[in-house]
Amino acid sequence: MAQETVFTPDVKFVRELQKAGADTLKKCYQCATCSVVCPLAPDDKPFPRKEMLMAQWGLKDELLKSSDIWLCHNCNDCSKYCPRGAKPGDVLSILRKAVIQENAFPKFMGKIVGDPNNIWQALLIPVVLFLVILGVTGHLHIPEGPVVFSKFVPVPVIDGVFVPLSLLAVGMFAISMSRFWKNMAEASGMQPKAEFMPSLVETLKEIMTHSKFRKCDENKDRSVSHVLVFYGFIGLGITTAWAVFNLYILHWELPYAIDEHALSIFGGSAVVAWAYKIIFKLFANASAIMLLAGGTLVIMNRLKERSVETTTSSFDWLFAAIVLLVGLTGFLAQVMRVTGFPPVLAYSTYFIHLVLVFYIIVYLPYSKLAHFVYRTAAITYTKMLKRDVEM
Incomplete structure (x- = not known):
């Protein structure tokens, strides 16, 4: 029997991302163009396709603990080639800001x-x-x-x-x-x-x-x-x-x-x-x-x-x-x-x-x-x- 994985979407987190500037993330339809054109994405779990999906689902904990969003240098190659105008580069930028706020002390x-x-x-x-x-x-x-x-x-x-x-x-x-x-x-x-x-x-x-x-x-x-x-x-x-x-x-x-x-x-x-x-x-x-x-x-x-x-x-x-x-x-x-x-x-x-x-x-x-x-x-x-x- 396949192992079940339970995700708990955070709708509030999605709205916070959209309000902060990631208002285009819902346009992503997972074509993977962003990951293909990115010259920095590693072959193992390339970004930013998976981050766009996780952001759409509101997987806050998974995103804010990920190291991958920091491998992006925000050159926006992915946003330029995105056929849907989902702007994955901008979404990752907003996610990095969210990580700083989440880990901030105080x-x-x-x-x-x-x-x-x-x-x-x-x-x-x-x-x-x-x-x-x-x-x-x-x-x-x-x-x-x-x-x-x-x-x-x-x-x-x-x-x-x-x-x-x-x-x-x-x-x-x-x-x-x-x-x-x-x-x-x-x-x-x-x-x-x-x-x-x-x-x-x-x-x-x-x-x-x-x-x-x-x-x-x-x-x-x-x-x-x-x-x-x-x-x-x-x-x-x-x-x-x-x-x-x-x-x-x-x-x-x-x-x-x-x-x-x-x-x-x-x-x-x-x-x-x-x-x-x-x-x-x-x-x-x-x-x-x-x-x-x-x-x-x-x-x-x-x-x-x-x-x-x-x-x-x-x-x-x-x-x-x-x-x-x-x-x-x-x-x-x-x-x-x-x-x-x-x-x-x-x-x-x-x-x-x-x-x-x-x-x-x-x-x-x-x-x-x-x-x-x-x-x-x-x-x-x-x-x-x-x-x-x-x-």
């Missing part, structure tokens, strides 16, 4: 950050926090004289906010990822055939080179924007660590004046001090320009996709806008500082920049930026199972 933060309708709440938290801290420390005013951002928001204030909250975010993210990993293991029902570290190293090589992203035929330009944003973020992360080194190791504060202290750091050589400062500034600005260019291309690609009847969820739009604004406000704040803009404009831009940086860093476990970690974990786990194929 859960309410996933709802606040993950729902673009709550953006005002997410931004209000850092605005109020910074205003209160500035008021308590006596810095809730526009400083007189040349624009020096540390006079407005002292470095100890920035460190006192970002360091503990970043560590808290890392802890919250660790809990979320442990849940996600446990769910993947439960859903696969398989024993890993490879070790974790070799699988992780191989995964990171793929991600750093974007080798599989470039396999997508219809949207090769998307890989360019993704690379720019990705390495722009990495560059700005290095810049931040470098600035911390300058401040706490060299005891050299922005805007890095070439004074007696600077000369003492570099053995009395003004040439070396200037060279060091210029290299730092060039690296920082190059990273910011990459982020700006990548963010602009992301939005341009989203607009182009609209013209060919693919849907970009508001979750994706929000992240693209935040990325662009982080780069733009940071760049403008620097320009305003060195070109003599009215201090009120320079300091206001810098304040907005800090609020947006707060959003990017502290809310990382709940925003689309979390995709990097979730996708890394999913691809690593798939490699441990020896399920992925070389493309």
Whole structure:
């Protein structure tokens, strides 16, 4: 006698997916065109055909525990070739958002950050926090004289906010990822055939080179924007660590004046001090320009996709806008500082920049930026199972 398998459809989950942007999933009639044209789908249980069927049936538990939805790089080749306009690429994108919210710790933060309708709440938290801290420390005013951002928001204030909250975010993210990993293991029902570290190293090589992203035929330009944003973020992360080194190791504060202290750091050589400062500034600005260019291309690609009847969820739009604004406000704040803009404009831009940086860093476990970690974990786990194929 054949073994019975009992599924419990979640109609509410289907409606939530449709409301979030996967309103076309019911158009799918299982022709498998999406799985055939996808250059990334593994031969063993290829996606996204099965995910479309599971979404139609409302199989929430099965979908949100699956690693396969993270193997998709959302190039939308499948949506371009779908004869019914079911847009499987967009459906998988919505499913990934649902996974982040499902695993979020605490859960309410996933709802606040993950729902673009709550953006005002997410931004209000850092605005109020910074205003209160500035008021308590006596810095809730526009400083007189040349624009020096540390006079407005002292470095100890920035460190006192970002360091503990970043560590808290890392802890919250660790809990979320442990849940996600446990769910993947439960859903696969398989024993890993490879070790974790070799699988992780191989995964990171793929991600750093974007080798599989470039396999997508219809949207090769998307890989360019993704690379720019990705390495722009990495560059700005290095810049931040470098600035911390300058401040706490060299005891050299922005805007890095070439004074007696600077000369003492570099053995009395003004040439070396200037060279060091210029290299730092060039690296920082190059990273910011990459982020700006990548963010602009992301939005341009989203607009182009609209013209060919693919849907970009508001979750994706929000992240693209935040990325662009982080780069733009940071760049403008620097320009305003060195070109003599009215201090009120320079300091206001810098304040907005800090609020947006707060959003990017502290809310990382709940925003689309979390995709990097979730996708890394999913691809690593798939490699441990020896399920992925070389493309």
